Amino acid sequence: MGRIFGKNGIRGLAVTEITCELAMQIGRAAAKIMAAPNGRTKILIGRDIRHSADTIEAAVCAGICSAGADAELLGEIPASALAWHIRKREAQGGIMITASHVGAEFNGIKLFSSYGYRLRDDREEEIERLILDAPDEIKPVQLKRYGSIICCESAVEEYIEHILEIAPADLSGLKIAIDCANGCASHTAERLFTKLGADVTMLGNTPDGFNINTSGSTRIDALMEYVAENKLDCGIAFDGSGERCLAVDENGCLVDGDVIIAACSGYMQKQGTLRNNSILVTQANNMGLIRFARESGIGTAAAPTGERGMMRRMLECGFSIGGDPSGHIIFPDDMPAADGQLTGIRLLEAMKAAEKKMSELAEIIEKCPQVMLNVPIENKYREVWKNNRTITSMIDEFESILGDEGRVIVRETGAEPVIRIRIEGRDFSAINTMALSLADTIKEQLSEE
Numbered sequence: 001m002g003r004i005f006g007k008n009g010i011r012g013l014a015v016t017e018i019t020c021e022l023a024m025q026i027g028r029a030a031a032k033i034m035a036a037p038n039g040r041t042k043i044l045i046g047r048d049i050r051h052s053a054d055t056i057e058a059a060v061c062a063g064i065c066s067a068g069a070d071a072e073l074l075g076e077i078p079a080s081a082l083a084w085h086i087r088k089r090e091a092q093g094g095i096m097i098t099a100s101h102v103g104a105e106f107n108g109i110k111l112f113s114s115y116g117y118r119l120r121d122d123r124e125e126e127i128e129r130l131i132l133d134a135p136d137e138i139k140p141v142q143l144k145r146y147g148s149i150i151c152c153e154s155a156v157e158e159y160i161e162h163i164l165e166i167a168p169a170d171l172s173g174l175k176i177a178i179d180c181a182n183g184c185a186s187h188t189a190e191r192l193f194t195k196l197g198a199d200v201t202m203l204g205n206t207p208d209g210f211n212i213n214t215s216g217s218t219r220i221d222a223l224m225e226y227v228a229e230n231k232l233d234c235g236i237a238f239d240g241s242g243e244r245c246l247a248v249d250e251n252g253c254l255v256d257g258d259v260i261i262a263a264c265s266g267y268m269q270k271q272g273t274l275r276n277n278s279i280l281v282t283q284a285n286n287m288g289l290i291r292f293a294r295e296s297g298i299g300t301a302a303a304p305t306g307e308r309g310m311m312r313r314m315l316e317c318g319f320s321i322g323g324d325p326s327g328h329i330i331f332p333d334d335m336p337a338a339d340g341q342l343t344g345i346r347l348l349e350a351m352k353a354a355e356k357k358m359s360e361l362a363e364i365i366e367k368c369p370q371v372m373l374n375v376p377i378e379n380k381y382r383e384v385w386k387n388n389r390t391i392t393s394m395i396d397e398f399e400s401i402l403g404d405e406g407r408v409i410v411r412e413t414g415a416e417p418v419i420r421i422r423i424e425g426r427d428f429s430a431i432n433t434m435a436l437s438l439a440d441t442i443k444e445q446l447s448e449e
Helices: 020-033 053-066 079-088 121-133 155-166 189-195 221-229 257-271 287-295 307-317 340-354 358-364 389-405 428-448
Strands: 010-013 042-047 070-076 093-097 106-112 149-151 175-179 199-203 234-238 245-248 278-282 299-303 370-376 407-412 418-424
Touching: 020 042, 020 053, 020 093, 020 106, 020 121, 042 053, 042 079, 053 070, 053 093, 053 106, 070 079, 070 155, 079 093, 079 106, 079 155, 106 121, 155 189, 155 340, 175 189, 175 221, 189 199, 189 340, 199 221, 221 234, 221 245, 234 340, 245 257, 245 340, 257 278, 257 287, 257 340, 257 358, 278 287, 278 307, 287 299, 299 307, 340 358, 370 428, 389 407, 389 418, 389 428, 407 428, 418 428
Parallel strands: 042 070, 042 093, 070 149, 175 199, 175 234, 278 299
Antiparallel strands: 010 106, 093 106, 234 245, 370 418, 407 418
16 A cells, blocks of 8 residues: 555545645646656546536646646546546546545545556556655746646547447347446446447436435445336446446346356357456455356456456456456456446346346356454554464464365455455355454454564
8 A cells, every 4th residue: 555545546535635735746746757758748537426526626637737738628437438538549647536436525536547557556656756755856847838628528428439339239128227326327328228229217317416326336225126126127236436337136136246257257258258268356256256267167367456456467367357246347358447337238248148037147156155354453463463373373274174165365454454354165154153263363362462
C-alpha cells in the first residue's frame, strides 16, 4: 500500500479527505509523469454520477491545465469506457473520478496509463513522491501556453457502439431485469441490452448524485425479489462505476463471480476462444471454481486481488478471462479494464447457448463451504504472525489435512490491523473448528509476543 494510493486508487470521504487541494496536486503530478515526449499532453477525465464529482473533476482539471497539459472531459461514463477511450483517442493517460461500489459520501481517483491499463505501482509512487516529498518539482511556473479543457460529447455513444461490436450477442427471447446501482450504467445498459434483443426492465436507473450504490451488485436483495416475483429469466446487477457484474437466477438466488467465470470460460472453451485454455483466479475465488476448471481440463493461475494485479498477470500469461467472486471480471482481449456490462452480455450469451435456465447454468460448479473470521490485532503486531512457529505450524497442519479438497488462507488487510482467516473444505463442521482454533491461537500468540 502506498502513502496516498491503495491497490484500487485513492478513496475517501469526498472533499474532506479527497480534498480539492489533493485532487489538484494529483492532476498536476499526473501531467508531469504522463507527459508526451513530443507534442501536447492530453489526459482524459471520466467520472461517475455521485454529487461530489463536479468539484473533484474541476480540481483535477486545474492541476492538469496548470502544468500545461490538456484535459478532455468524457463526462459520466463507466470506468472501463474511460480506459478504452484512452487507446482510441491516443491520450497519454486517464483519470477516473469514482469510489466504485461505495456510498455517495465517498469519492476517489483512479489513474490509467496510455495503454488504458491501471497505472503501474512505480508510477503512482512517483506521484506520491512529487506530492509529499518534492512539491517544488510540480510547483506552477509561468508558461507561454497553459492547458485547455476539451469537452467530448460523443464518448457514451462511441462506447455503446464498441460494446455492440465486440459482443454482438443475440439475447432475443430473454426477459431480464437490470439494476444499474443508480450509477454510470444508467446511461448505457438499457440501450445496450435492448439493442441485443432482450426484453429489459430497468431498476436503479434514476441517479440523483446521492443514491449511487443504494442498489445494484452490492445491495442486490431488491433485484432478487423483483426477478422472482415477476417470473423473469434472470437479473443483472452492476456497481456505481460499471465495473462489477453479478446476476440473479429465475428463483431470485444470487449468481456470483465464481459462477459467471465458470459459465463464460466453459462457453469460451467450446467456442475455441479461451486462450491458453486457462483462467485467472484470486485467493478470494471459491475452490469450487478451481475444481470445475480441473474437471473441465482448464488450467488456472493465481493473481493478487485488485484489477491492477489481475490484469498484469493475465497479460503475462496470455489469458482471456479472469476475475473474482465480487463480479470484477476482465476480458482483456476486448477491454483494458473490468466492464460489468460486457460481463453481463457474455453471461447471458453463455446461458442462451446452453439452452438452460440461469439456475441450471449455476450448477456448473459445486461451491465449497467457507468459514471467514477477522482477528483484530495491534499495529505493532503487523507481520509478526508470519514468523510465529506455533501459528505457521497450525496453518501447515490444517493445509495437510485438507489436501486438494480445501485450503487455508491467512492474510493481513492493508487498511486496518486485522488478520483475515478463510478456510474452505467439503466438511463445514471441520473447517469451522479449524478457523476458530486458528483465530484463538493467533490471539493467544500475539498477546504473548
